[in-house]
Amino acid sequence: MNKIKQHIYKAMFWLLPWLCAVPLASCSFDDDIDTGGDNAPATLQLSITAREEGDLNTRVGTEVGQDNEYMHNLLVLFIQNGKVVKKFLPDLRYDEAAKVGNLKTWESEKFTLAPGTYTVYAFANIDSYFSTAWSSLTGLGENASIPNDVNIDNIVLEDNPASKLDFVTYFIPMSAKEDVTVTSDTRKVSIGLDRLVSKIRMSITGKPDTKVTALSFGGYADKITLFSDKTLEGETYTTTKTITVSGDGTLKADVSGTTGTLAIPDFYVNSSPDGHPFTVNIKTVETTGIIHDATAVTQRNVLPRNSIFPLTLQLNDYGLDLEAQCWVSPIGSLPVEVTVGFTPDTYEITVPEGCQFAFTVKGININGGNTSYITNLTGTWNMPDGVSGIAFDGATTGVTTVKGHVTASVGKTVNLSLLVTWQDNGATYNRTYTVKLTTADLTNYPFYSKQTRTPEFGLDYLRHEMLNMFIK
Incomplete structure (x- = not known):
């Protein structure tokens, strides 16, 4: 009986591979399955x-x-x-x-x-x-x-x-x-x-203890396509981000004590296509109490998605190079120029009652340096509403010289607003200055007997005096 079993086992051992090859057989080996190629x-x-x-x-x-x-x-x-x-x-x-x-x-x-x-x-x-x-x-x-x-x-x-x-x-x-x-x-x-946005990483450098009271970044697109290969339609570029300034907004002095810095927390704006530069507006107050309101336009004109734009604002001393002239007309005489009074280191001009004046923006002095590379310099003057006794004569927008007259009595003070625009190395800058104009007693101003003709005004006057007035 044992011999019979041994013969059966041997037969099954040799037949098993052939039985598994039959299509209806239930035998399978996963590792050997043909996956069908590609x-x-x-x-x-x-x-x-x-x-x-x-x-x-x-x-x-x-x-x-x-x-x-x-x-x-x-x-x-x-x-x-x-x-x-x-x-x-x-x-x-x-x-x-x-x-x-x-x-x-x-x-x-x-x-x-x-x-x-x-x-x-x-x-x-x-x-x-x-x-x-x-x-x-x-x-x-x-x-x-x-x-x-x-x-x-x-x-x-x-x-x-x-x-x-x-x-x-x-x-x-x-x-x-x-x-x-x-x-x-x-x-x-x-x-x-x-x-789909760009991150702006902004820092500010300038005089130590200068305080930033307002800051904004604008000029980017108001919408975003899901994909960069698509073109925006109907977008505008007037969107502005008002930036929250960290701490008290004061520029802290570095180890040298000559430069102040302020880091602005990163913020995000919509990514924007090529061809649209961005505008930064900043308002600061110096320790002297002088307020500056400045605008600058970036050279960069595209903000790719998923990008970081490091931007440093350098608060330079933009001194105003201003020329002031003044004429009075005593009874029986032609108008003659008189010396213009001013307070050093500020934009305060004192003129005699009843005079004519001309103020000319000659240039911008950056940190006391040369301004020969400044181009497209223009000024726009504004008089506060409701002012009487002082008036502009002629154009006041986009000019370098503004003219006017004073009929006010002694002691009249008016804060004139002067927006100066210029270009430097392709970038456009704007800065607003306040020129304080005060009237004084006519008898405090001398008249001159020596006269020289000036074709521009058709008046006789002795000479003119130029005042270079810079922020110190």
Whole structure:
């Protein structure tokens, strides 16, 4: 009997390979299955990462993002032939990093995908608060066709999206679009997200103890396309960001004691296309009580998405080089010029009652230096409303010389506003000065018997006196 069993076992050992080759046999070995070559579905994993920001100075390449600058929510669509082949809308409500916008990378579970080319759209931190089209995207289901009224490529975030960031509920919008080719050997697809805003990193240098009382950055686009290869339409470039100044706004002296600095917390503005420079307005008060209101326009005229723009504001001493002339007409005499009185180191001019005057902007003296490179210098003068006894004669806008007359009695004081505009190395600057004009007793001013003809005014006068008046 044992011999019979041994013969049966030997027969089965030799027949087993042949039985497994029969089509209906139930034997299988997973490691030996023919996958069908390049047409077999790929088993892969998706990785989404928020890219690091690029410094526009390009000297340091990219920079690691700060807290709250990463992912809070996420949507990914694999599109092929107008259909959603695969969709990822992960529930990140309970992810501790995502709650505060700090999720740097998200990875999916493994999934299968047929070989082919797909357009992958990825979005983070976008909801209906930024775009009413958002629900049209999140509502798409797998194997569904993209509706005719949903054009993903042309979606625009309207109404100054950068102004909506609060880093509690609303975080920096991000997007990516990439054509991906999947083969049976593909094991991972990695997509990098770009932030749709630019970060402005501003610092201020100038006299120690100067206090910044107001600051703004403007001139960027009021809307953003989801993708950089799309052109904005109907946008405006009048959007302005009012900046909160840290601390008390005072420029703190460095170790030398000669230069003050103030760092402004990073802030975000909408990315903007080429061709639109940006305007910075600043108002400061010096320890002497002198108030300055200055404007400058940047040479940079584009803010790419996912970028950092380092910007230093140098509060130079922009001294006003001002020439003042004055004439009086004593009874029986032609008008003669008299010496103009002034208070040193301030823009205070004293003229006699009943005189004619002419003030000329000769230049801007930067930190006491040469102004020969200053171009397109003009001035615009303004008289306060309701002033009587002092008036301008002729043009007051876009001029270098303004003329006027005084009929007021002794002791009249008027604060004239002078906006001076100039260009320096292609950049445009504006600064507002206050010129305090005061009338004094005519008998305090001498008359001259020696006269010289001046063709411009048709008057006889002895000479003129130029006053170079700078902020000290």
